[in-house]
Amino acid sequence: MSDTLIKVTGLKKTxxxxxxxxxxxxxTLRAVDGVDxxxxxxxxxxxxxxxxxxxxxxxxxxxxxxxxxxGRVWIEPDASLVSQVSEIDESVAAMAEELATLSGQPTKxxxxxxxxxxxxxxxxxxxxxxxxxxxxxxxxxxxxxRLKANRRRIQMxxxxxxxxxxxHMVVKDIVGEGPLEYGTHSGRELDRWVHELLEKVGxxxxxxxxxxxEFSGGQRQRIGIxxxxxxxxxxxxxxxxxxxxxxxxxxxxxNLLISLQDDFxxxxxxxxxxxxxxxxxxxxxxxxxxxKVVETAEAxxxxxxxxxxxxxxxxxxxxxxxxxxxxxxxxxxxxxxxxVNPPSGCTFHPRCRHRIDVCDKVIPVLGKDRNGxxxxxxxxxxx
Amino acid sequence: MDKLLDxxxxxxxxxxxxxTVRAVDGVDxxxxxxxxxxxxxxxxxxxxxxxxxVMRLIPxxxxxxxxxxxxxxxxDLLKISEPEMRKVRGNNISMIFQEPMTSLNPVYSIxxxxxxxxMLHRDMTKDDALKESVRLLKLVGMSDPEERxxxxxxxxxxxxxxxxxxAIAMACEPDIMIADEPTxxxxxxxxxxxxRLMADLxxxxxxxxxxxTHDLAVIASFADRVMVMYAGVVVEQAPVRDIFKKPLxxxxxxxxxxxxxxxxxxxxxxxxxxxxxAIPGSLPDHRNFPKGCRFAPRCxxxxxxxxxxxxxxxxxEEGHQVRCFLHSDxxxxxxAYAEVKRGQQRKWQRADRRAQGAGPASAATGxxxxxxxx
Ligand SMILES: Nc1ncnc2c1ncn2[C@@H]1O[C@H](COP(=O)(O)OP(=O)(O)OP(=O)(O)O)[C@@H](O)[C@H]1O
Ligand SMILES: Nc1ncnc2c1ncn2[C@@H]1O[C@H](COP(=O)(O)OP(=O)(O)O)[C@@H](O)[C@H]1O
Ligand code: SF4
Ligand code: SF4
Ligand SMILES: [Mg+2]
Ligand SMILES: [Mg+2]
Numbered sequence: 162m163s164d165t166l167i168k169v170t171g172l173k174k175t176x177x178x179x180x181x182x183x184x185x186x187x188x189t190l191r192a193v194d195g196v197d198x199x200x201x202x203x204x205x206x207x208x209x210x211x212x213x214x215x216x217x218x219x220x221x222x223x224x225x226x227x228x229x230x231x232g233r234v235w236i237e238p239d240a241s242l243v244s245q246v247s248e249i250d251e252s253v254a255a256m257a258e259e260l261a262t263l264s265g266q267p268t269k270x271x272x273x274x275x276x277x278x279x280x281x282x283x284x285x286x287x288x289x290x291x292x293x294x295x296x297x298x299x300x301x302x303x304x305x306x307r308l309k310a311n312r313r314r315i316q317m318x319x320x321x322x323x324x325x326x327x328x329h330m331v332v333k334d335i336v337g338e339g340p341l342e343y344g345t346h347s348g349r350e351l352d353r354w355v356h357e358l359l360e361k362v363g364x365x366x367x368x369x370x371x372x373x374x375e376f377s378g379g380q381r382q383r384i385g386i387x388x389x390x391x392x393x394x395x396x397x398x399x400x401x402x403x404x405x406x407x408x409x410x411x412x413x414x415x416n417l418l419i420s421l422q423d424d425f426x427x428x429x430x431x432x433x434x435x436x437x438x439x440x441x442x443x444x445x446x447x448x449x450x451x452x453k454v455v456e457t458a459e460a461x462x463x464x465x466x467x468x469x470x471x472x473x474x475x476x477x478x479x480x481x482x483x484x485x486x487x488x489x490x491x492x493x494x495x496x497x498x499x500x501v502n503p504p505s506g507c508t509f510h511p512r513c514r515h516r517i518d519v520c521d522k523v524i525p526v527l528g529k530d531r532n533g534x535x536x537x538x539x540x541x542x543x544x
Numbered sequence: 545m546d547k548l549l550d551x552x553x554x555x556x557x558x559x560x561x562x563x564t565v566r567a568v569d570g571v572d573x574x575x576x577x578x579x580x581x582x583x584x585x586x587x588x589x590x591x592x593x594x595x596x597x598v599m600r601l602i603p604x605x606x607x608x609x610x611x612x613x614x615x616x617x618x619x620d621l622l623k624i625s626e627p628e629m630r631k632v633r634g635n636n637i638s639m640i641f642q643e644p645m646t647s648l649n650p651v652y653s654i655x656x657x658x659x660x661x662x663m664l665h666r667d668m669t670k671d672d673a674l675k676e677s678v679r680l681l682k683l684v685g686m687s688d689p690e691e692r693x694x695x696x697x698x699x700x701x702x703x704x705x706x707x708x709x710x711a712i713a714m715a716c717e718p719d720i721m722i723a724d725e726p727t728x729x730x731x732x733x734x735x736x737x738x739x740r741l742m743a744d745l746x747x748x749x750x751x752x753x754x755x756x757t758h759d760l761a762v763i764a765s766f767a768d769r770v771m772v773m774y775a776g777v778v779v780e781q782a783p784v785r786d787i788f789k790k791p792l793x794x795x796x797x798x799x800x801x802x803x804x805x806x807x808x809x810x811x812x813x814x815x816x817x818x819x820x821x822a823i824p825g826s827l828p829d830h831r832n833f834p835k836g837c838r839f840a841p842r843c844x845x846x847x848x849x850x851x852x853x854x855x856x857x858x859x860x861e862e863g864h865q866v867r868c869f870l871h872s873d874x875x876x877x878x879x880a881y882a883e884v885k886r887g888q889q890r891k892w893q894r895a896d897r898r899a900q901g902a903g904p905a906s907a908a909t910g911x912x913x914x915x916x917x918x
Contacts, residue, residue, distance in 0.1 A: 211731045211733050211734075212702075212731050377826060378587075379826065380826075407586045407587050407758040407759075408758055408759045408760070408761075408799065408802045408803055409586050409758070409798065409799060409802045409822065409823050410586070410587075410826070411802065412801070412802035412803075412804075412820040412821075412822035412823075413822045413823075413824070415804070415820055415822075416819040416820055416822050419817050419819060420819070422817075423817075434731045434732055434733075435732045436732070436806065437803075437804045437805070437806045438804055440804070440806060440807075441804035441805075441808075441820075442804075461807075464806055464807045465807065474733070475732070475733065476806065477736070478732045478733040478735070478736035479732060479736075479761075479806055480732075480735070480736070480739070480759070480761040480762050480764060480765070481761060481764060481765070481806070482760055482761035482764050482788060482800060482803050482805070483764055483788060484764045484765060484784045484785050484788055485785070486764065486765065491736075492732075492733045492734075492735075492736035492737050492740070493733055494737075495687075496701050496703060496704070496734070
């Protein structure tokens with residue numbers, strides 16, 4: 162068995178949005194615009210970025226709570242299969258691009274038309290073949306039955322501890338819902354399992370018969386974690402599980418997640434906007450900006466030697482609990498631009514202190530730099 | 545130093561069916577001209593109700609300011625009439641809240657909302673007020689302020705809305721600005737922008753600030769003095785440097801231990817993960833308050849006497865006060881304490897010595913494991 166648990170390739174997700182409140186014209190919002198990620202078994206991958214960068218959307222696509230437009234989500238993939246399928250996917254993408262340019266031309270010769278027809282057919286055929294090959298381990302192209310079996314292996318803990326639990330259900334039904342649906346536990350045994358889970362997340366047994374509104378934010382987040390654990394998943398996507406909590410409660414939940422990781426042999430994707438929290442809990446960190454990953458590195462290396470200008474400004478925004486800390490905060494200026502109409506070239510260029518002439522013209526591609534970080538930037542500092 | 549605001553013995557209680565919530569239960573603090581006071585504590589510990597009491601905005605019923613004095617330049621705000629208080633709110637003290645959307649009016653443009661304050665409190669004409677609004681928006685770092693004045697709250701991001709709130713708060717050139725978790729709902733990046741803006745305004749205008757937060761890191765570079773609250777009382781108060789360099793109260797130490805530090809090593813020597821030094825458990829329920837020290841059920845250093853009597857807030861050093869038996873034997877004179885008999889002190893000391901002989905006292909009743917940070 163390979164030690165890669167999840168591999169995400171070329172993930173894209175768009176949403177249609179109205180041009181304005183009164184318009185019927187529809188625009189495309191690129192929430193996730195070509196994301197690749199890889200998770201090793203037992204590791205924690207942090208995903209960090211400002212609000213609206215597409216972190217939640219990536220997480221929801223992994224669970225197929227959103228239907229992605231393109232890409233693959235491999236679970237325990239076979240490396241040779243991935244490369245075989247990726248090759249076809251790439252050639253399909255190239256053909257699709259050619260098709261787009263051809264159909265964009267105002268006048269077409271008969272030869273062009275024939276080419277278009279042939280291309281269309283090949284795209285369809287190759288896509289089907291790739292999907293067929295991938296369907297053994299790609300969550301996005303597998304059959305319903307296989308998906309259901311795999312789906313329980315990925316769970317999510319949600320950001321808002323107030324909205325994510327059904328207010329009309331008592332805790333034991335919330336936590337026991339999954340096991341009941343999948344038939345893993347029932348009756349007495351289910352009760353025992355729920356009690357064990359509540360104990361694991363630090364809730365008293367009496368909590369089982371209470372409703373969510375009777376709990377504080379931190380306790381609700383514990384309920385959400387117990388629910389995520391109930392089907393003993395391999396991966397838990399934690400979507401800003403501590404952002405809505407006080408620092409003191411945040412520390413309790415971070416400690417809880419760390420100890421559960423060992424007990425339950427878990428792999429985590431940990432999403433947050435605060436790099437100090439992400440760096441604390443993660444082995445590796447992916448920094449996202451406007452739907453794209455702009456830097457990935459080991460957590461320690463990301464702090465010690467950040468390369469992408471966006472990462473550097475995220476680090477500079479973290480308040481330091483030391484009145485004598487010399488650095489004053491140097492956050493990125495302004496807000497994240499709208500993903501409906503992102504800036505040209507490097508999408509970070511309007512806020513970047515290191516930008517050079519090419520930055521607003523050419524889109525930088527992700528590549529490995531000398532010290533092992535993967536970054537996309539034309540002019541990375543700290544080289 | 546001249547005291548601008550002096551709050552003494554403030555008690556604000558909420559009378560619910562069958563029980564009383566002692567949200568603010570005897571709080572003393574002061575604020576000097578140009579000073580920034582950080583008020584820190586977990587959700588529910590009484591920070592907001594303390595500032596709402598200063599503004600006299602406690603909903604009555606069920607709330608009531610039961611006792612105390614709130615002296616603004618020597619004048620007791622609890623003794624003046626409501627119309628006079630309204631003037632104080634407009635001219636002397638203004639407030640910024642956590643959720644800027646709920647405190648802005650969605651149906652008016654932001655220019656209108658700032659102008660309204662200016663016309664009311666600074667007697668400006670409509671045209672002057674609009675011009676001043678543009679200047680204020682520029683002051684709080686909004687780009688294109690001339691266009692922004694015509695926009696509505698829903699058209700702005702959370703960070704920009706908070707800038708508008710600050711512009712409104714600054715409009716009447718207040719003596720005191722109360723900021724109640726102004727950055728808690730924002731991303732860290734936007735938080736950093738707002739903190740920078742507030743530090744900048746403070747330097748330029750000399751306004752005194754009460755800054756409320758649950759995250760000590762936020763005020764490290766910003767506050768002059770810090771007051772730590774727990775369950776309705778002040779447990780420690782000190783100049784900002786002392787709070788971070790030599791925190792005395794176990795609660796303050798716990799709040800500091802809860803903050804993940806950037807760049808800190810997370811693996812122990814044996815390869816296992818380092819846990820944060822979290823505080824176990826949560827705030828006590830008002831229906832079931834501890835008789836002695838309010839922090840005793842969560843305190844890792846609890847001693848026998850902590851369960852029996854409440855410690856008093858006592859000065860340990862210049863400007864540094866703490867409420868904990870580890871640092872002083874002084875007892876808060878409460879009705880509960882009146883029941884405790886004389887001679888008890890010696891008994892406690894004996895019990896503590898016994899406990900110390902048997903190893904460190906442990907009272908981690910909460911469910912969380914706490915990791916020691918060496
Ligand atoms: N209108 C009210 N009715 C009843 N109890 C109240 C009311 N407002 C506040 N309280 C209680 O008073 C105590 C202190 O509340 P306060 O809002 O000051 O806390 P806080 O430190 O500001 O916390 P938060 O961060 O949650 O606002 C809490 O126990 C709270 O439940
Ligand atoms: N259901 C949806 N409909 C339309 N737009 C959406 C939807 N979900 C997310 N978006 C948009 O996608 C972008 C990325 O969103 P999200 O992944 O939630 O960001 P984050 O989690 O980083 O805050 C944002 O601009 C957001 O407004
Ligand atoms: S590509 Fe240019 S604009 Fe983008 S982050 Fe790098 S230097 Fe800045
Ligand atoms: S008085 Fe006792 S219980 Fe309270 S904080 Fe001090 S040591 Fe802990
Ligand atoms: Mg999100
Ligand atoms: Mg509050």
